[in-house]
Amino acid sequence: MSESGDIHIDHLYKSYSSLNMEKEPVYVLNDINLDIKDGEFHVFLGWSGCGKSTILNIIAGFVEKTQGSVQIGGNEIYKPGVDRGVVFQNADSAIFSWLNVWDNIEYGLRIRKSPKPERSEVVRRCIHLVQLDSHEKKYPHELSGGMKQRVQIARSIANNSHILIMDEPFGALDSQTRRIMQNELIQLWRDTGKTILFVTHDIQEAVYLGEKISVFSRAPDAKIIRTIDLPQPHPRDLTLPSFKTIIQDIQDLFAEEYVI
Amino acid sequence: MTDSRRRYIFAAHETQSESEMNCTVKKIKSLLKNGWEFLLANGFITWGLLLLIWQLGSLTTNAQFLPGPIAAIKGGIEIVQNGLLLDYLGISFLRVLRGWLLGIAIAVPIGLAVGQFRTFRLIFEPFVNFFRFVPAIGFITLFLMWFGIGESSKVALITYAAIFPVSINTIAGVMSISPITIQVAQSQGASPFQIFCTVTIPASVPQIFTGIRLGLGGSIVSIVGAEMLAAQKGIGYLIYTSRLYYRTDWIFTGIFILGLSGFLADRLLRLFGRTALKRFGVRESK
Numbered sequence: 423m424s425e426s427g428d429i430h431i432d433h434l435y436k437s438y439s440s441l442n443m444e445k446e447p448v449y450v451l452n453d454i455n456l457d458i459k460d461g462e463f464h465v466f467l468g469w470s471g472c473g474k475s476t477i478l479n480i481i482a483g484f485v486e487k488t489q490g491s492v493q494i495g496g497n498e499i500y501k502p503g504v505d506r507g508v509v510f511q512n513a514d515s516a517i518f519s520w521l522n523v524w525d526n527i528e529y530g531l532r533i534r535k536s537p538k539p540e541r542s543e544v545v546r547r548c549i550h551l552v553q554l555d556s557h558e559k560k561y562p563h564e565l566s567g568g569m570k571q572r573v574q575i576a577r578s579i580a581n582n583s584h585i586l587i588m589d590e591p592f593g594a595l596d597s598q599t600r601r602i603m604q605n606e607l608i609q610l611w612r613d614t615g616k617t618i619l620f621v622t623h624d625i626q627e628a629v630y631l632g633e634k635i636s637v638f639s640r641a642p643d644a645k646i647i648r649t650i651d652l653p654q655p656h657p658r659d660l661t662l663p664s665f666k667t668i669i670q671d672i673q674d675l676f677a678e679e680y681v682i
Numbered sequence: 683m684t685d686s687r688r689r690y691i692f693a694a695h696e697t698q699s700e701s702e703m704n705c706t707v708k709k710i711k712s713l714l715k716n717g718w719e720f721l722l723a724n725g726f727i728t729w730g731l732l733l734l735i736w737q738l739g740s741l742t743t744n745a746q747f748l749p750g751p752i753a754a755i756k757g758g759i760e761i762v763q764n765g766l767l768l769d770y771l772g773i774s775f776l777r778v779l780r781g782w783l784l785g786i787a788i789a790v791p792i793g794l795a796v797g798q799f800r801t802f803r804l805i806f807e808p809f810v811n812f813f814r815f816v817p818a819i820g821f822i823t824l825f826l827m828w829f830g831i832g833e834s835s836k837v838a839l840i841t842y843a844a845i846f847p848v849s850i851n852t853i854a855g856v857m858s859i860s861p862i863t864i865q866v867a868q869s870q871g872a873s874p875f876q877i878f879c880t881v882t883i884p885a886s887v888p889q890i891f892t893g894i895r896l897g898l899g900g901s902i903v904s905i906v907g908a909e910m911l912a913a914q915k916g917i918g919y920l921i922y923t924s925r926l927y928y929r930t931d932w933i934f935t936g937i938f939i940l941g942l943s944g945f946l947a948d949r950l951l952r953l954f955g956r957t958a959l960k961r962f963g964v965r966e967s968k
Contacts, residue, residue, distance in 0.1 A: 530870030
């Protein structure tokens with residue numbers, strides 16, 4: 423399993439043709455090169471609209487790339503797949519409102535016709551993993567924001583996705599819930615060894631979670647301006663001087679980039 | 683006990699009884715206010731006002747031109763007693779039900795296909811947007827020629843009326859599904875056909891249901907038009923032909939029955955939506 427899950431992004435471009443045919447196309451991603459190791463917690467950090475979500479959408483297989491290559495374990499990505507579980511920020515669209523918690527988590531297994539006793543066992547385990555045991559019969563409109571994100575995470579685990587793609591998953595949560603969810607995510611990552619690709623615009627969140635942080639420049643022509651290694655163990659105390667320096671560095675980097 | 687103290691107690695007693703009286707007045711006032719609120723909220727005021735204006739209006743003219751509510755009720759009782767009204771109601775009910783159900787059966791699949799596939803949308807949308815402005819009544823003579831003088835021409839007219847609200851709302855329902863919802867299914871390995879069955883259809887249920895409700899309204903409205911078509915019986919027939927017998931009071935009975943059955947049918951349908959379709963997000967609408 424050592425190299426099978428490595429993600430390799432090579433000279434990736436994404437452009438949208440402008441309406442005026444004579445004009446140059448607009449590049450949202452401009453020559454992205456990135457290697458993400460199997461089991462890595464990789465954070466994409468940047469301003470809103472800087473193209474970091476576009477990268478995730480390309481890796482997830484939702485958006486076509488213009489040029490370049492994105493490979494997982496040596497295989498080119500061109501469509502969505504069960505190996506990549508996606509956790510969206512907007513849980514209201516990302517959880518089926520007509521299914522209860524249990525059925526939402528079971529959906530993928532049912533679609534792929536996994537045998538019933540086995541399926542129930544997996545769903546039960548995943549519900550327990552995200553601590554929704556007493557809520558399995560509830561419908562999405564009866565759940566809090568944090569619970570909805572737990573459902574999305576449990577769904578990816580139930581599908582046995584090796585890569586978790588998370589697009590600002592905690593962006594809509596209040597700060598206390600967000601901190602709890604962050605800690606649980608780290609725990610889950612350590613327990614399962616999954617690769618996590620996590621998009622955020624929150625520097626604190628990036629430094630609190632990531633093993634590696636790719637800092638994006640401003641769109642259009644978004645590039646990765648720096649990749650920061652953070653081998654420090656979790657849980658992290660961001661008030662320590664070493665973390666403070668890193669946060670300050672990123673803030674300086676942004677200050678150079680973004681002349682508002 | 684000193685004099686001043688006694689005076690104080692007396693004064694206190696007086697205030698107390700006064701406040702007791704105030705309290706009763708307040709209670710009556712709030713009761714009256716609640717009663718008024720109740721009458722207003724449940725439509726009693728509206729109906730009372732309508733009946734009053736109607737009765738007053740009828741006094742200014744003769745009963746054949748505008749019979750008052752009392753005359754209309756008397757006329758209504760007459761056709762209830764001889765069984766005519768129930769007979770007609772049953773016949774109209776069956777026509778509306780058949781036309782409406784047929785309309786749903788045609789419009790929901792079309793709406794789903796048009797909402798889902800761009801090609802279908804480009805072909806059908808101009809068609810839908812042209813004919814939805816042509817009322818069912820415009821087709822009366824054509825349908826008579828095409829479907830004959832039997833039941834089918836009447837049912838066809840009601841079907842026509844039901845198709846547009848149902849299909850337009852179904853199309854809107856499919857098209858308003860968030861791309862994220864589709865992506866969730868894609869990333870779990872669902873095929874396009876599986877997505878259509880397990881996501882597109884359930885996600886559009888609330889709007890399909892709204893269309894079905896509006897379609898029921900359209901069906902009931904067009905019963906009068908449908909029963910202008912060589913009909914022998916029915917509520918629409920009653921309304922249309924009573925003038926020939928100078929029974930203006932029966933026209934009012936017909937109008938009242940039509941309004942009442944529409945109102946009750948919609949109530950029933952909403953109850954069905956609230957209970958049976960609750961998990962699809964069908965809730966009490968405005």
